[in-house]
Amino acid sequence: MNQPVKLGIAGLGTVGVGVLDMISRHKDLLAVRAGRPLEVVAVSARDRSKPRGGHDLSDMDWYDDPAEMARSAGIDVFVELIGAEEGAARLAVEAALERGLHVVTANKALLAVHGTKLARLAEDRGVALNFEAAVAGGIPIVKAMRESLSGNGIRKVFGILNGTCNYILTKMDTDSRDFADVLKEAQDLGYAEADPAFDIGGHDAAHKVACLTALAFGTEVSLDSIYIEGIEHIQLQDIRNAADLGYKIKLLGVALETDDGIEQRVHPTLVPKGSPIAEVDGVFNAVGVHGDFADDLMLVGRGAGAHPTASSVMSDICDIARGVVLQPFGVPASRLQPYKRARMRAHEGGYYVALELFDRSGEVAAVARIFADNNISIESIVQRGPASLSVHEHHDGSARDTAPFILITHDTLESAMRAALEAITEQGHVAVPPRMIRIERF
Amino acid sequence: MNQPVKLGIAGLGTVGVGVLDMISRHKDLLAVRAGRPLEVVAVSARDRSKPRGGHDLSDMDWYDDPAEMARSAGIDVFVELIGAEEGAARLAVEAALERGLHVVTANKALLAVHGTKLARLAEDRGVALNFEAAVAGGIPIVKAMRESLSGNGIRKVFGILNGTCNYILTKMDTDSRDFADVLKEAQDLGYAEADPAFDIGGHDAAHKVACLTALAFGTEVSLDSIYIEGIEHIQLQDIRNAADLGYKIKLLGVALETDDGIEQRVHPTLVPKGSPIAEVDGVFNAVGVHGDFADDLMLVGRGAGAHPTASSVMSDICDIARGVVLQPFGVPASRLQPYKRARMRAHEGGYYVALELFDRSGEVAAVARIFADNNISIESIVQRGPASLSVHEHHDGSARDTAPFILITHDTLESAMRAALEAITEQGHVAVPPRMIRIERF
Numbered sequence: 001m002n003q004p005v006k007l008g009i010a011g012l013g014t015v016g017v018g019v020l021d022m023i024s025r026h027k028d029l030l031a032v033r034a035g036r037p038l039e040v041v042a043v044s045a046r047d048r049s050k051p052r053g054g055h056d057l058s059d060m061d062w063y064d065d066p067a068e069m070a071r072s073a074g075i076d077v078f079v080e081l082i083g084a085e086e087g088a089a090r091l092a093v094e095a096a097l098e099r100g101l102h103v104v105t106a107n108k109a110l111l112a113v114h115g116t117k118l119a120r121l122a123e124d125r126g127v128a129l130n131f132e133a134a135v136a137g138g139i140p141i142v143k144a145m146r147e148s149l150s151g152n153g154i155r156k157v158f159g160i161l162n163g164t165c166n167y168i169l170t171k172m173d174t175d176s177r178d179f180a181d182v183l184k185e186a187q188d189l190g191y192a193e194a195d196p197a198f199d200i201g202g203h204d205a206a207h208k209v210a211c212l213t214a215l216a217f218g219t220e221v222s223l224d225s226i227y228i229e230g231i232e233h234i235q236l237q238d239i240r241n242a243a244d245l246g247y248k249i250k251l252l253g254v255a256l257e258t259d260d261g262i263e264q265r266v267h268p269t270l271v272p273k274g275s276p277i278a279e280v281d282g283v284f285n286a287v288g289v290h291g292d293f294a295d296d297l298m299l300v301g302r303g304a305g306a307h308p309t310a311s312s313v314m315s316d317i318c319d320i321a322r323g324v325v326l327q328p329f330g331v332p333a334s335r336l337q338p339y340k341r342a343r344m345r346a347h348e349g350g351y352y353v354a355l356e357l358f359d360r361s362g363e364v365a366a367v368a369r370i371f372a373d374n375n376i377s378i379e380s381i382v383q384r385g386p387a388s389l390s391v392h393e394h395h396d397g398s399a400r401d402t403a404p405f406i407l408i409t410h411d412t413l414e415s416a417m418r419a420a421l422e423a424i425t426e427q428g429h430v431a432v433p434p435r436m437i438r439i440e441r442f
Numbered sequence: 443m444n445q446p447v448k449l450g451i452a453g454l455g456t457v458g459v460g461v462l463d464m465i466s467r468h469k470d471l472l473a474v475r476a477g478r479p480l481e482v483v484a485v486s487a488r489d490r491s492k493p494r495g496g497h498d499l500s501d502m503d504w505y506d507d508p509a510e511m512a513r514s515a516g517i518d519v520f521v522e523l524i525g526a527e528e529g530a531a532r533l534a535v536e537a538a539l540e541r542g543l544h545v546v547t548a549n550k551a552l553l554a555v556h557g558t559k560l561a562r563l564a565e566d567r568g569v570a571l572n573f574e575a576a577v578a579g580g581i582p583i584v585k586a587m588r589e590s591l592s593g594n595g596i597r598k599v600f601g602i603l604n605g606t607c608n609y610i611l612t613k614m615d616t617d618s619r620d621f622a623d624v625l626k627e628a629q630d631l632g633y634a635e636a637d638p639a640f641d642i643g644g645h646d647a648a649h650k651v652a653c654l655t656a657l658a659f660g661t662e663v664s665l666d667s668i669y670i671e672g673i674e675h676i677q678l679q680d681i682r683n684a685a686d687l688g689y690k691i692k693l694l695g696v697a698l699e700t701d702d703g704i705e706q707r708v709h710p711t712l713v714p715k716g717s718p719i720a721e722v723d724g725v726f727n728a729v730g731v732h733g734d735f736a737d738d739l740m741l742v743g744r745g746a747g748a749h750p751t752a753s754s755v756m757s758d759i760c761d762i763a764r765g766v767v768l769q770p771f772g773v774p775a776s777r778l779q780p781y782k783r784a785r786m787r788a789h790e791g792g793y794y795v796a797l798e799l800f801d802r803s804g805e806v807a808a809v810a811r812i813f814a815d816n817n818i819s820i821e822s823i824v825q826r827g828p829a830s831l832s833v834h835e836h837h838d839g840s841a842r843d844t845a846p847f848i849l850i851t852h853d854t855l856e857s858a859m860r861a862a863l864e865a866i867t868e869q870g871h872v873a874v875p876p877r878m879i880r881i882e883r884f
Contacts, residue, residue: 018735021735022593022735025595025734026593026594026595029595030592030593032660032773032774032777033592033769033772033773034592035769132590138733138735138736138737138739139739140585140586140589140590140591140739143582143585143586143589143590144582144585144586147582147585147757147760147761148574148582148585148753148754148757149582149753149757150472150475150476150756150757150760151464151468151472151752151753151756151757151760152468152753153467153468153471218474274721274723275721276718276721276722276742278721279716279717279718279720279721280718281716284738291580291753292467292749293460293463293464293580293749293750293752293753293756294580294743294744294749294750294753294754295580295743295744295747295749295750296726296742296743296744297580297581297582297741297742297743297744298741298742298743299739299740299741299742300718300738300739300740300741300742301736301737301738301739301740302736302737302738302739305737307734307735307736307737308735308736308737310593310735311590311591311593311594311733311735311736312590312736314592314593314735315589315590315591315592315593318589318592318593319589322766322768324764324766326764327475327477330475331474331475332474335474
């Protein structure tokens with residue numbers, strides 16, 4: 001067992017350098033814990049001249065093409081840290097698996113789009129396809145679901161899966177600032193990309209949900225079935241209203257088994273203050289799972305960053321060093337079940353609704369009637385006096401004052417909620433389109 | 443790989459029955475996830491006539507003596523759910539390991555007292571000694587530390603490790619009730635034992651700290667080196683004062699690497715409101731780890747109960763079914779380092795101090811002077827008016843009013859704090875002994 005494990009690392013961005021940092025800082029500790037020394041013998045990146053955190057790469061074989069490294073380097077494990085679901089990463093991972101190399105990857109997009117196929121390929125070749133770092137960075141949720149919860153039927157998994165969104169929502173709340181203002185700050189600090197659409201639109205979180213769903217329910221990965229709503233439309237006023245009602249707003253990813261199939265969704269969500277997930281602030285991520293034996297379990301940690309992500313990459317490498325090769329999604333890939341989608345219209349839950357009601361007699365009664373007609377039962381209402389500064393033009397052309405009318409509903413069908421909001425808008429009770437945010441009560 | 447894994451279960455109390463529940467409910471799922479069917483072929487318990495959750499044991503071999511089962515049953519894995527560090531459990535586990543059987547145990551006392559020796563025995567025989575269920579019930583902290591954090595130097599691990607204490611402290615806070623009152627309720631509800639000393643005195647949490655310390659630092663298990671203080675002396679007034687100052691009180695277990703050695707301690711602790719661990723209420727447990735790469739990681743879940751504990755037992759069994767045999771404490775047992783104890787007097791941290799100061803001029807100044815003389819810097823003070831109902835006899839024999847004088851210090855040496863409190867008491871500034879609670883700031 002004392003043969004070194006030979007690693008090839010494709011992608012030397014921040015995470016790749018993080019892995020090199022770890023191997024150089026903890027060389028002896030890793031050999032003791034993994035049972036074998038770890039040796040990086042090959043690397044691949046686009047630009048050979050870039051500094052790589054001061055690491056000397058001269059003893060390692062350099063490959064311009066990661067797929068070429070996968071095909072011909074003298075390695076046991078191919079570590080893919082390139083990213084993106086197509087292109088170099090996909091070609092290289094497929095080549096590595098075809099050749100019978102173990103693969104460790106931090107690439108959530110690749111798994112979310114091609115996970116089922118890649119898992120089958122790994123299984124055919126009898127090699128590992130490990131992706132701890134692809135979901136929630138440094139949080140060991142893949143291992144927890146794949147191994148620790150083996151004896152549990154899982155009904156629900158959910159989480160704060162995007163640190164950029166959580167940072168923005170936290171800052172809006174603590175500093176009472178607008179979305180655009182905080183987004184700009186996050187970009188300046190490097191917490192948000194120059195083009196933030198992928199994060200704030202919920203797409204990054206959706207990739208992670210796709211992986212968690214397959215792990216939880218033993219189904220094929222199905223990114224396209226996820227209902228996705230980002231945080232762009234969240235207003236500071238919504239965060240304040242939520243606080244008044246005892247909630248915080250988080251971007252949650254949720255996968256839930258229902259009678260109609262599996263619900264996968266990513267959307268801003270009101271969570272009760274004082275619940276553990278509500279206190280996960282800033283760039284931290286959290287994943288909660290409900291197992292029928294373990295009951296509620298939640299893991300909180302760093303969802304991104306070079307070193308936390310490297311920690312998860314190394315967990316996967318050490319498993320391979322110890323000879324542990326597991327089924328990528330916890331059950332044989334050939335037995336992953338076809339994914340059956342539960343439609344969002346069939347979703348049941350509480351809702352937060354913010355209306356800018358025209359300030360005239362009968363409006364509240366009319367709106368209450370519409371909710372009642374749709375079998376929507378209201379749990380609490382916050383009504384504020386007319387907002388004298390918000391003068392809106394009514395649909396009949398007259399300008400009128402409006403007043404915010406905020407409510408929380410008991411559990412309701414999404415189709416009923418949509419019908420009610422459509423009626424409220426069509427009948428001209430509101431000056432601007434209603435804002436609706438879903439609630440998870442835990 | 444389709445040979446069944448043959449299990450022998452010793453101890454058919456609530457957890458043992460929980461494991462039987464799981465195997466009967468999830469037979470097929472477990473076979474798929476573990477790669478092999480699981481079969482309970484032998485059981486051992488004291489009383490053959492007791493009902494065991496409706497499970498039919500007639501096909502299983504019955505052993506009155508668990509050590510006899512370990513020596514002669516036709517099993518692959520010995521599952522020890524008896525408990526206690528000596529007696530039947532120890533004899534049976536030793537016999538099983540000697541024979542070369544894999545062992546899965548939920549017995550924290552056994553591990554905390556004999557962990558080093560048993561790990562060496564398992565290593566000699568090349569078998570597993572898995573104990574996920576021994577630390578924090580259904581929370582997969584052993585696997586997280588042993589596998590997921592393999593690439594991390596660990597500096598600190600801490601947690602809420604006793605659900606009984608957390609329930610009592612939570613109820614005192616939310617219901618404004620006294621310790622004795624809530625303890626009685628906890629006993630009536632079955633959350634506390636008839637003899638609660640083991641839980642509320644901090645000893646149960648200490649067993650878990652001993653295991654976490656070995657996992658974190660690769661040191662021999664050393665229960666005797668743990669500083670232990672229970673929650674018996676916590677007053678409702680302390681919880682209220684802590685709340686006013688922005689803290690909650692939790693019983694924490696902490697293991698920390700310092701320049702002087704390793705600090706292991708269990709004591710009531712002020713934790714800042716809004717920090718994730720402060721929101722872990724009721725019977726829930728939580729464990730936080732700081733890794734030098736993963737950064738902060740926290741796991742929250744059920745720390746006890748038949749089904750959550752069975753979930754962890756099964757995680758260990760499934761690993762064995764998959765052929766995974768790991769080093770019990772994450773490094774070879776033969777390489778566990780001798781434990782070097784850092785004395786509690788060398789501990790550094792913040793302190794909460796509650797004094798019943800005699801209400802006369804000069805007392806506050808005198809007390810402030812004592813703190814200053816001991817290089818203790820005060821962060822905040824809450825002084826209340828004289829408590830007219832608290833008339834205490836002064837040391838000169840006169841009866842005087844007292845007033846509560848509450849303070850929080852900046853980081854301070856424990857030896858300095860002890861000296862200051864001794865001086866305050868000896869010089870007769872207080873009517874009753876000072877109360878002191880340590881702070882963890884995170």
